[in-house]
Amino acid sequence: MEEDSEIDPGLADELVSVCRTVVGDELRSITHFTEDTVGQVYLRSDLERTADLVGFAEHERMGFRSQSAYRNTQLGDYEATIRMFEQGFLTRVIQGGHGVWVTTDSMDINRFEELSAALKSVLGDADA
Structure with a gap:
């Protein structure tokens, strides 16, 4: 996997717009990924640009494969992964061939559900 800042500008704008609307000032970062980029x-x-995006992506892209592990469970369809850290949260959403992780400051759990639904919609449109 390589770091690639070339994302469709329309998709990038839509991701920022959706995240800023749902998360507001608690938004820390947005990273888009595929199997290859x-x-x-x-x-x-x-914030400083010090995160190892490729290292994070190697871990988060496992979600492309793990989605199939959760099919046909009594929990329903996979929607998102939320990781808690000392200084904030990471929310990962995968839809089709696109994934995105969003980092935030602390916020109410209901906003994570709203964020996940909004991101799935944007990524679904990008896959169409």
Whole structure:
């Protein structure tokens, strides 16, 4: 996997718009990824560009395969993964051949559900 900042500008704008609308000032970063590429779409101005995007993406892209492990369970369809960290959260959503992870400051759990649904819609449109 390689770092690639070339994401469709329309998709990038839509991801930023959806995340800013749902998350507001708690939004830290947005990163888009596929099986082969990864690119940071947004980084809040008070944060440093020090994250190992390729390393994160190697871990998060396992979600492309793990979705099939959750098919036909009594839990229903896979929607998103939320990871809790000392200084915030990471939400990963995969739809078709696209994935995105969004990092945020702490926020109410209901907003994660809204964020996940909005991201699935944007990524679904990108796959069409």
